[in-house]
Amino acid sequence: MDNDTGPLPLPLPPLVSRSPDDAANRPLPWRARLRAGLLKYLSVLLMAVVAVATGWLVRQTPVIEPDAGVAAPTAEPDYEMRGFSIQHYTAAGPAQGVIEGDVVRHFPVTDQLVIDGVRVQWTDPGGQAIRASAARAVAEGDGSLVRLEGGARVVRDPAPGETSPFEFISDVLVFDTRNGQVRSDRPVRLRQGDNIFDAASIIYDHPQRVVTLGGGVQGRILPTELSRSLP
Numbered sequence: 001m002d003n004d005t006g007p008l009p010l011p012l013p014p015l016v017s018r019s020p021d022d023a024a025n026r027p028l029p030w031r032a033r034l035r036a037g038l039l040k041y042l043s044v045l046l047m048a049v050v051a052v053a054t055g056w057l058v059r060q061t062p063v064i065e066p067d068a069g070v071a072a073p074t075a076e077p078d079y080e081m082r083g084f085s086i087q088h089y090t091a092a093g094p095a096q097g098v099i100e101g102d103v104v105r106h107f108p109v110t111d112q113l114v115i116d117g118v119r120v121q122w123t124d125p126g127g128q129a130i131r132a133s134a135a136r137a138v139a140e141g142d143g144s145l146v147r148l149e150g151g152a153r154v155v156r157d158p159a160p161g162e163t164s165p166f167e168f169i170s171d172v173l174v175f176d177t178r179n180g181q182v183r184s185d186r187p188v189r190l191r192q193g194d195n196i197f198d199a200a201s202i203i204y205d206h207p208q209r210v211v212t213l214g215g216g217v218q219g220r221i222l223p224t225e226l227s228r229s230l231p
Contacts, residue, residue: 077105077114086143088177097122097177099143111141120146122180124207130156132175132182146175154182159209164193168202180206188213195221 084104088097102117118137123129135150148154152173156166170188175181182204190197190211200215 075107075109078108080105088143097143099139099146099177101137106141113137113139113141113143115139115146118146118148120148120175120177122175122177122206124180128157128159128206130154130180130182130206132173134173144176144178146177148173148175152184154204156206162192166190166192168204170202182206190219193222195219 081104082102084101086099098121099115100119101115103115105114106112107114115137116135118132118134118139120132120137121129132146132148132152132154134148134152137146137148139146149172151169152171153169154167154173154175158165168182168188168190170184170186172186173182173184173188176183183202185201188199188202190199190202190213197213197217197219199213199217201213203212204210205212
């Protein structure tokens with residue numbers, strides 16, 4: 001029998017299969033664990049940084065103080081004058097409207113003038129004037145509208161062919177110096193010589209010489225001869 005002098009085979013260890021669970025439970029390298037931890041807390045760190053930065057900006061933002069040069073609105077007058085006059089001129093030059101008063105106070109909140117002892121004169125292009133007076137008046141800052149209060153009285157010079165001035169009296173009369181119109185929604189009395197009219201309201205257009213009376217008009221008109229004979 002022949003002897004086989006070749007190498008004998010070595011026994012191999014048994015093959016052991018690893019399940020997926022074993023691979024998942026295997027610990028990660030330290031670098032991978034560090035990166036995962038940083039990613040986990042990155043959002044928290046970012047929120048903290050934003051909060052700190054916001055608080056710093058709030059502390060560093062300057063507080064805007066109100067402009068000391070601009071006065072706050074007030075109900076008190078900002079100036080008072082005695083013996084004043086406001087004049088409105090036409091393109092031709094002469095003053096068309098004049099507002100005068102004993103004392104005037106300007107209120108900046110409403111831009112209005114409060115006038116004691118007021119006197120107003122307005123002259124139409126033909127040179128005929130009307131004059132108004134009252135114990136008190138409230139006027140727009142530019143003098144365009146004047147509200148006469150307390151014994152308000154308006155007098156128009158006699159027109160050609162008339163012998164007496166035309167006047168009307170009321171507790172309140174509004175004088176528009178832009179167009180020479182006077183109006184009132186209060187009881188008013190008109191007088192020209194011995195002729196008298198009472199009405200609940202009035203609109204007087206001076207340039208047109210038109211008077212519009214409203215509300216229960218009552219009047220007394222005397223013949224010219226009788227009027228002249230009365231004292």
